Amino acid sequence: MWRFLQVSDPHLASLTDGQWNNNFICTMMPDVMRCLRRDVAKLDPDFILATGDIVSQDTRDAMFAARDLMDSLGVPYYPMGGNHDFVLPESREWFLEAFRAHLPVLDTVYSFTHKNLHFCVLDPWWQWKDGTLCPYIEGPSAGASWAVTPHQLRWLEDDLQAHSTLPTLIAVHYPAVQIPARMQRPGMRNAGSLANGALLIELLKGYPQVKGVISGHLHMNFIVTVNGLTHIVTGSLPEYPTEYREYQVYDDRIEVFTHGLSDPSFASRSLISGKDWTQGEVEDRTGIIRLT
Ligand SMILES: [Fe+2]
Numbered sequence: 001m002w003r004f005l006q007v008s009d010p011h012l013a014s015l016t017d018g019q020w021n022n023n024f025i026c027t028m029m030p031d032v033m034r035c036l037r038r039d040v041a042k043l044d045p046d047f048i049l050a051t052g053d054i055v056s057q058d059t060r061d062a063m064f065a066a067r068d069l070m071d072s073l074g075v076p077y078y079p080m081g082g083n084h085d086f087v088l089p090e091s092r093e094w095f096l097e098a099f100r101a102h103l104p105v106l107d108t109v110y111s112f113t114h115k116n117l118h119f120c121v122l123d124p125w126w127q128w129k130d131g132t133l134c135p136y137i138e139g140p141s142a143g144a145s146w147a148v149t150p151h152q153l154r155w156l157e158d159d160l161q162a163h164s165t166l167p168t169l170i171a172v173h174y175p176a177v178q179i180p181a182r183m184q185r186p187g188m189r190n191a192g193s194l195a196n197g198a199l200l201i202e203l204l205k206g207y208p209q210v211k212g213v214i215s216g217h218l219h220m221n222f223i224v225t226v227n228g229l230t231h232i233v234t235g236s237l238p239e240y241p242t243e244y245r246e247y248q249v250y251d252d253r254i255e256v257f258t259h260g261l262s263d264p265s266f267a268s269r270s271l272i273s274g275k276d277w278t279q280g281e282v283e284d285r286t287g288i289i290r291l292t
């Protein structure tokens with residue numbers, strides 16, 4: 001058995017706090033990362049998958065500050081971008097500059113193989129109301145969504161064809177699935193799923209080696225299985241329940257666990273009474289992905 005961790009939506013290097021479904025306390029992240037460093041060391045993972053919204057301020061300095069905080073965890077990691085990372089025309093250039101030592105190729109779309117598992121990392125673009133795609137925000141972003149570009153879908157098919165014998169996970173900031181009905185609450189804030197998630201799921205049907213899709217963005221935990229494909233959505237570190245996932249990889253399966261920080265005060269500071277449902281139910285917190 002070997003393990004990797006998933007850390008999502010740390011929103012590092014932000015000087016402002018706010019509220020999403022729970023209090024969203026970005027200014028506690030330096031302390032959270034110090035706690036996480038200690039917690040991660042006990043698990044000794046092979047690497048961390050950081051599923052986007054790594055930085056939360058649109059400057060080159062912030063990108064490097066976020067990189068330094070990720071480096072402070074003391075574990076190899078694979079970064080990917082989200083809507084808070086890729087905002088400006090320069091954002092991807094800064095990302096590649098800051099994280100180049102952590103990327104297998106100098107690109108925001110990449111794949112890698114670790115032991116018995118293959119990973120494909122995607123970088124969806126902004127999609128405007130008229131359906132046009134753009135890699136960054138131009139004009140007001142209200143009503144925008146995100147979609148995997150046709151070029152990336154072709155890249156994904158080529159990559160999956162070239163690695164057809166390896167069990168594969170897709171990692172993408174935006175979930176391909178919607179928030180399940182059991183999680184819905186009146187007044188719930190929904191950051192939105194991939195505009196062409198159904199198309200991506202349809203494409204993946206042709207590649208049975210793909211066993212799971214790992215995402216963040218929604219700042220809540222859930223696990224759903226659609227047509228035999230497991231979708232794992234993991235909450236945001238600065239927002240309740242301030243958790244991360246552990247994936248224990250065996251020859252025939254991956255066991256998924258959810259962990260809070262060893263210092264529970266971060267979660268309790270963020271929690272708004274009655275909104276603890278963002279941690280998910282039992283079925284959203286542990287799971288098994290069959291690899292055979
Ligand atoms: Fe986020």
Ligand SMILES: [Fe+2]
Pocket residue numbers: 053082083084173191216217218
């Ligand atoms: Fe996001």
